[in-house]
Amino acid sequence: MSAFLQVQAIKKQWSHDVTVGPITLDIARGEIVALLGPSGSGKTTMLRLLAGFETPDAGGGRIVVEGEDVTSRPPARRRFGMVFQHYALFPHLDVGENVAFGLRGDPDVGRKTSEALRLVDLAGFERRKVQELSGGQQQRVALARALAPEPRVLLLDEPLSNLDPALRERTRRELRQLIKRVGITTVFVTHEQDEAFDLGDRVAVLSAGRLEQAGPPDELYERPASLFVATFVGRANVFRGPAARALCGGADPGDSPIVVRPERLRFTDAGLAGVVRERRYTGATAFYLVESDSGERFEVLAEPDAAKVGDRVYVQAERVIRFTENGR
Amino acid sequence: MSRRTAQILGVGLALLLAWLVLFPILVVAGEAADRTALSAFFGRGGEWAALWASLWISLVSVALAAAIGVPLAFLFEWFDFPGRKTLGSLVALPVVLPPLVGVIAFLFLYGESGFIARAVQRLFGMQQAPWRLQGPAAILLVHAYSMYVYFYLFTRAGLAKLDVSMLEASEALGADRWTTIRRVVLPLVRPSLVGAAILTFMTSLGSFSAPYIFGGGFRVMTTQIVATKLNGDLPLAMVETLALAVVAVAGLLLLRRTEGDDILVALGKGIAPRPRPIRRAGVRALATAAGWGFAVLLLLPHLTLALVSLVPYGAWTTQILPPVLSFENYRRLLSEAERLRPLANSLWMAAVSTAIAVALALAAGWLIVRRRVAVRRAIEGLLALPWALPGTVFAIALAMTFSVHAPPLRWVLVGTAAILPLAYLVRALPLTGRALLAGYRQLDPALEEAAASLGAGRWRTLARVTLPQLRPGLAAGASLAFVAALGDIVASIVLYTYETRPISIEILSSLRLSETGVAAAFGVVLMVVSALVLGIGARR
Numbered sequence: 015m016s017a018f019l020q021v022q023a024i025k026k027q028w029s030h031d032v033t034v035g036p037i038t039l040d041i042a043r044g045e046i047v048a049l050l051g052p053s054g055s056g057k058t059t060m061l062r063l064l065a066g067f068e069t070p071d072a073g074g075g076r077i078v079v080e081g082e083d084v085t086s087r088p089p090a091r092r093r094f095g096m097v098f099q100h101y102a103l104f105p106h107l108d109v110g111e112n113v114a115f116g117l118r119g120d121p122d123v124g125r126k127t128s129e130a131l132r133l134v135d136l137a138g139f140e141r142r143k144v145q146e147l148s149g150g151q152q153q154r155v156a157l158a159r160a161l162a163p164e165p166r167v168l169l170l171d172e173p174l175s176n177l178d179p180a181l182r183e184r185t186r187r188e189l190r191q192l193i194k195r196v197g198i199t200t201v202f203v204t205h206e207q208d209e210a211f212d213l214g215d216r217v218a219v220l221s222a223g224r225l226e227q228a229g230p231p232d233e234l235y236e237r238p239a240s241l242f243v244a245t246f247v248g249r250a251n252v253f254r255g256p257a258a259r260a261l262c263g264g265a266d267p268g269d270s271p272i273v274v275r276p277e278r279l280r281f282t283d284a285g286l287a288g289v290v291r292e293r294r295y296t297g298a299t300a301f302y303l304v305e306s307d308s309g310e311r312f313e314v315l316a317e318p319d320a321a322k323v324g325d326r327v328y329v330q331a332e333r334v335i336r337f338t339e340n341g342r
Numbered sequence: 343m344s345r346r347t348a349q350i351l352g353v354g355l356a357l358l359l360a361w362l363v364l365f366p367i368l369v370v371a372g373e374a375a376d377r378t379a380l381s382a383f384f385g386r387g388g389e390w391a392a393l394w395a396s397l398w399i400s401l402v403s404v405a406l407a408a409a410i411g412v413p414l415a416f417l418f419e420w421f422d423f424p425g426r427k428t429l430g431s432l433v434a435l436p437v438v439l440p441p442l443v444g445v446i447a448f449l450f451l452y453g454e455s456g457f458i459a460r461a462v463q464r465l466f467g468m469q470q471a472p473w474r475l476q477g478p479a480a481i482l483l484v485h486a487y488s489m490y491v492y493f494y495l496f497t498r499a500g501l502a503k504l505d506v507s508m509l510e511a512s513e514a515l516g517a518d519r520w521t522t523i524r525r526v527v528l529p530l531v532r533p534s535l536v537g538a539a540i541l542t543f544m545t546s547l548g549s550f551s552a553p554y555i556f557g558g559g560f561r562v563m564t565t566q567i568v569a570t571k572l573n574g575d576l577p578l579a580m581v582e583t584l585a586l587a588v589v590a591v592a593g594l595l596l597l598r599r600t601e602g603d604d605i606l607v608a609l610g611k612g613i614a615p616r617p618r619p620i621r622r623a624g625v626r627a628l629a630t631a632a633g634w635g636f637a638v639l640l641l642l643p644h645l646t647l648a649l650v651s652l653v654p655y656g657a658w659t660t661q662i663l664p665p666v667l668s669f670e671n672y673r674r675l676l677s678e679a680e681r682l683r684p685l686a687n688s689l690w691m692a693a694v695s696t697a698i699a700v701a702l703a704l705a706a707g708w709l710i711v712r713r714r715v716a717v718r719r720a721i722e723g724l725l726a727l728p729w730a731l732p733g734t735v736f737a738i739a740l741a742m743t744f745s746v747h748a749p750p751l752r753w754v755l756v757g758t759a760a761i762l763p764l765a766y767l768v769r770a771l772p773l774t775g776r777a778l779l780a781g782y783r784q785l786d787p788a789l790e791e792a793a794a795s796l797g798a799g800r801w802r803t804l805a806r807v808t809l810p811q812l813r814p815g816l817a818a819g820a821s822l823a824f825v826a827a828l829g830d831i832v833a834s835i836v837l838y839t840y841e842t843r844p845i846s847i848e849i850l851s852s853l854r855l856s857e858t859g860v861a862a863a864f865g866v867v868l869m870v871v872s873a874l875v876l877g878i879g880a881r882r
Contacts, residue, residue: 067791089794096795102788106810115806116796163797 018043018080018199019167024063025074034059034223036075041216046193046200047228048214050207052246056223057203058171064201065169066092079166095160095198099171101152103144109155110140116163130162131155133192150181157189161196168193170202174209186212207247219243235275237335244273244335251276251312260286261331273335276301276315285330290321304329345713352715355705359724363768365751366739367587367731373742374584379577383585392566393585396547399481399562400593403546404539406486411493411538414636419501422617423629432637434495436488438873439643440829442551442846443865444488446853447643449475449555450650450862452483457646460662480556485546487643492545493538500534501527506615532600540597547590548732550832563589564734568835571738583738587731594730647869651862671863681860684848685867691844692827695766696774700820703774704812707782712790725775728768733832740765741836759842765833770823777819781812821879825872 017040025035034056041047049057062068064077066089076085084092095116103112113130117123131137134154144152153176160168173189174182190213193200204210210217211231218228219242227239238244245252253261254271261274288306300318304327305311314329321327374380383389418430439447450456454471462472475483504527512522528535553562561569563586570579620626649664651671658664675681706725710718728736744755744764755761789811793803809816831846838847845864852861 065791065795067794089791090797090799092795093797094795096792098788098792100786100788102786102792104789104792104807104810106813115793115798118797118802159792159796169795 016081017041018045019201020078021060021064021075022078023075024060024070024077026059026063026068026070027074028059032223034063035070037220037225038075039218039225039228041199041201043199044194044197046190046202046213046215048210048217049201049203049220050205050210050217050247051220052205054222055220057205057220059223060220061169061171061201061203064167065089065094065096093163093165094167094169095163095165096169097153097156097160097171097173100176101156103152103155103159105144107144108140109136109142109144109147112144112155113140113159113162115159120163126162130158133161133196134158149177150185153177153185157192161198166199168198168200170200172204173202174204182209183212189213217247219246221246238273239337241271241273241337244337249276249313250274250335251279253310253312257286257306257308257310261329262334270337272337274312274331274333275335276313278333279312279314279316279329279331281314281316281320281327282330283328285328287326287328290323290325290327293321293323302327348709348713349715351705352709352713352717352721355702355709356717356720356724359702359706359721359771361751362764363724363727363736363771366736366743369743369752370580370583370587370735370739373577374580376577376580379575379581382578383581388561389566389582389585392561392563392582393589395478395561396563396586397589397593399478399485399549399553400543400546402482403485403489404542406482407489407542408493408535408539410486410490412497412535414490415494415497415501417629417633418617419498420615420617421629422619423626423633425630425633426617429633429637432640434491435640435644436491438869438876439488440825440846440868440872441488441549442829442831442849443647443868444643445484445551445555446849446861446865447647448480448484448487450858451643451646457662460660464662476556476558477560481549481552481560481562484552484556485549487640489542489545492541493535496534496538496541497531500531502614504530504614509615536597536600540594543593543597544590544729544732547586547593548734548832550734550835554831554835564732564832567734567738571741571836576742579738580742583735587735590731590735644869647862647865650858651866653859653862655857655859671859675860675863675867681848684843684845684864687842688828688844688846688868689871691763691766691842692824695763695770695827696820696824698763698767699770699774699823700778700816702771703778703819704816706775707778707812710779711782711785712787722775722779725771725779727772729772733769733830734836736768737765737833737836740768740833756837757839761837762834762842762844765837766823766827766830769826769830769833773823773826774816774819777815777822778812781815785811817879817881821875824875828872828875829868 019041021037021039021041023036023038025033025037027033037056037060039047049060051057059068063070066084066087070077070085076083078084104115107115109131110127114123114127117126120126127140128137131139134157136151136154136158139147139151139155144155147155153173174185177185186209202213204213214231216228216230217234219226219234221242227234227243229237234243234247238247241252244250250273252271252273254269258272262272286306288304288310290302291305291311292303294301294303295318298318299315300320302314302316302321303311304314312329414433418426418433436444452458453475454473456475459471459473462468463470466472508526508530509522512526517525548564549562550564550568553560553565554568557565563582567579567582567586570582620629649667652667652669653664654666654668654670657666675685703725706721709715710721715721740761741756743752744761746752747754755764785808789807790803793807798806828844829846830844831850834844834846835850838844845868849861849864849868852858852864
């Protein structure tokens, strides 16, 4: 069986040196996929291509939903719901009118509007003005508005970036529960790894317009496909040359760099030698910044009393991440 | 819609606008290249005198308007005194007087047979009127009265954007109040001041009513052009028109260069200084009295107009105040079909030209801001062009262009009902264009995308999302365009026919027949409709 939402070699060239794609990605029905990448990586372009606000280059791939090619279908007839970064609630309409906007011609407008609002915990908010709502409430109205017409796919552009940090973590959990309850296939854009890991079933990492890797969070973290993914997702120490060889023990990594997560480095009696330069205490554990004899600086995560600043230490790696062909 | 279609529409709109606003000017330029007319223009002293008069009248108008408007703006923005709020909005009242109406109000008030002159004459038992309201001084008086509002409004807006911490920083660095004003405040509000100066300069350069009524033997270029045209010397009128256009563009470019950086203002993001109460009781009383006195002075023309409109024909001869008051003039105005016609003409012609100007501006806004078509700069420039040239220039250019049958570019429209709405449309384009472009630029594109993602098609998005969001700018631009068309005299006097004569022409002919009451009644109607429309347009 083919995937519910298929992105096939989609490509858009902005200028001669800025191109997004070609990107290929299959998304299963009901799956939540995060598009993660730094700014300028093409994740927003990707989302807008899915929504239909941008059109791919001629011959630049296809977007298929339930076996139906929607590549050249305008946004209005694509039946994809979208929540915008700043919500884009219509300021001249009240909450109910906003939610009912996509339900035109539906005989059940009233019932569906209040149902959508109940879904996001805003039952009875129909006559409120959007300007009077808090940021979190506005976000939920935008979600209710996108979900009310029962779209095939839900698209979210930086869904939590407009909320204050204290609210963000709770909203993230609630948002995931809600999407899973509705069961809608969802693609969202974020530049924050925590958000991608927490909210997404699968994370697609983009860099410079290309898809670096797509997979479940633990796969990205433990088996990154490239040096970029390894360093962009989670904390990473990059070693090359003699230091890399020292940490690898017997197996020679050659010229390619290796990556070791801070929690996979351990203080022992022998191994890569260095001096503790800084200690950052976080409570349960501490980060130690170590400078090796050959001048590399790296982080070790260990017990708070494992070492002191100025101590001479030896470090061994429990698990090394290697790449083929110079980081790719 | 594909990118290609948008590009083609953009080119189409640019061509249409070029035909409307640029082609007539080129026709004038072509016609002006006439050796006899050129030598007549350069040889006659009267031509140079008129051009020079236009220039110096405009420059002095700017100086007078600034001298009244800028101090008033500081007074109302920085100081608090009893009645500040009420007076602050009254001060902008002269804008609701269309140029011609303002001029006849001045005539009834300060003219040789106006209230003031009669009162002075009676008081001192003079044989004749103590003065005549004529010549450059009269023109400047009217200009100062109607144009200081630009300086007042622009300067207040500039001062309101000022960051109080900048003034405090200046004081903390040891500058006294005058040094602060000179070295900090004035440089920061300079863009506002230059904006007001440009507006005043362009308005008085194009001013027609005041020199037409009060000029007497004193000619400025606008009245000179119309006189030459009426004398039938068309080639000379073309040369004069071109000369006025050149002065206007040169003046605009020179003033623009003094504008400075807008960035200076954008720097201040803090809170504007709060108005401080005037502490010394004597000064406060003086400011209050001066404020109210000034308000009365401002309202006198409006009141005069209302009073004169109530005086029946021939009922007022030598008395200071009219002995009989009645609604006779209004009754005649509304019951006689021939008198009702100019009113109906003005209303429908203003409405049609405004509607088309709004539609064109909407299309331009969408093509320029949303589709970023290749010719967007050309469209924007063409929309603004009529603003840079005096109304007389366009009136003459349209009269010239559309009196010849040479399809597809030239048709005989002069003498038909189409020519005046077309002329009003040209004048309306900069007003609606600027308002709607600004509105479109502030409009978050995500709102339209949200509508599309919710299944709304192009027209539903336009009707339910875009237009409601653009409403404030649309209402402001449309109301300004409508009022300008309603009160127009410059284009009307050149292009009207008896059948399509607008209110302003009827006011002039009533004056000529000494039916001052009817003229004033028309003026009141014009003033009230203008005030209503502007009031509706300014509502948020």
